[in-house]
Amino acid sequence: MEAQPSKGMDDSKTEDKGAAVDAELAKAIMARRFSPSLIGTETWEGYIFSDMEIRIKESTDLYGAVLWPSAIVLCHFLETNRDKYNLIDKNVIELGAGTGLVTIVSSLLGAKVTSTDLPDVLGNLQYNVLRNTKDRCKYIPLVTELIWGQEVHQRFPRATHCFDYILAADVVYAHPYLKELMDTFDHLCQENTQILWAMRFRLDPENSFVDRFRQHFHVEELYDLPSLSIKLYRAWRKDKWTKDQIEAAA
Numbered sequence: 097m098e099a100q101p102s103k104g105m106d107d108s109k110t111e112d113k114g115a116a117v118d119a120e121l122a123k124a125i126m127a128r129r130f131s132p133s134l135i136g137t138e139t140w141e142g143y144i145f146s147d148m149e150i151r152i153k154e155s156t157d158l159y160g161a162v163l164w165p166s167a168i169v170l171c172h173f174l175e176t177n178r179d180k181y182n183l184i185d186k187n188v189i190e191l192g193a194g195t196g197l198v199t200i201v202s203s204l205l206g207a208k209v210t211s212t213d214l215p216d217v218l219g220n221l222q223y224n225v226l227r228n229t230k231d232r233c234k235y236i237p238l239v240t241e242l243i244w245g246q247e248v249h250q251r252f253p254r255a256t257h258c259f260d261y262i263l264a265a266d267v268v269y270a271h272p273y274l275k276e277l278m279d280t281f282d283h284l285c286q287e288n289t290q291i292l293w294a295m296r297f298r299l300d301p302e303n304s305f306v307d308r309f310r311q312h313f314h315v316e317e318l319y320d321l322p323s324l325s326i327k328l329y330r331a332w333r334k335d336k337w338t339k340d341q342i343e344a345a346a
């Protein structure tokens with residue numbers, strides 16, 4: 097009788113395959129990043145979208161003024177899944193947009209984007225957004241302040257601000273506004289809204305945010321990239337949508 101692989105061997109083969117998929121995908125995603133070949137006065141990072149170069153001005157003195165890997169993961173997903181997640185003419189809001197890469201890529205993919213962050217970050221965000229979307233997009237993104245939990249109901253009333261997608265990259269880390277962030281997701285996410293959220297795992301409190309998030313929303317894992325400590329989630333309201341309905345609408 098032929099020897100059968102033990103269960104343990106099967107498991108380790110599956111793990112090896114998972115690690116290979118992770119490594120390959122992570123490599124493809126990060127290969128989109130490039131840096132200036134000459135040192136100049138401005139610090140910037142480059143990102144390749146289709147055959148275009150996106151240049152992101154960074155500043156090391158602000159948390160939101162650096163391009164984080166989660167943004168690159170989310171942008172890669174949006175570009176490579178543009179048929180299934182068609183952003184053309186869709187209303188999109190980005191939370192914690194930082195240097196603006198996700199806003200820029202969604203706009204290049206045809207969305208009407210509201211790009212939001214803290215007041216201090218908006219100058220650099222607006223600069224990057226204009227520099228990379230002017231004459232390239234159907235809709236110029238709107239850059240505006242959104243401090244999580246503050247006047248969100250008044251500034252973004254549900255009756256007039258209905259978003260197809262909420263995008264967020266690396267907005268959960270050891271800051272004191274996790275409850276306010278959850279309330280903001282909860283307010284902005286309506287019946288037909290889908291959340292696409294790239295999460296970088298650093299510390300335990302972030303894991304408990306994911307657990308609490310699952311209490312409010314249905315969550316599907318789209319990417320698991322252990323080599324980058326990043327997962328990409330799709331989420332939608334628990335009380336409104338079934339997965340089949342979401343898939344039918346995508």
Ligand SMILES: C[S@@+](CC[C@H](N)C(=O)[O-])C[C@H]1O[C@@H](n2cnc3c(N)ncnc32)[C@H](O)[C@@H]1O
Binds near residue numbers: 162196244
């Ligand atoms: C780690 S950065 C990620 C930036 C960008 N999404 C990226 O991935 O490159 C976190 C972002 O959240 C923003 N942020 C932090 N606390 C916030 C708050 N209370 N309200 C709104 N935005 C906030 C920061 O200004 C920063 O742009």
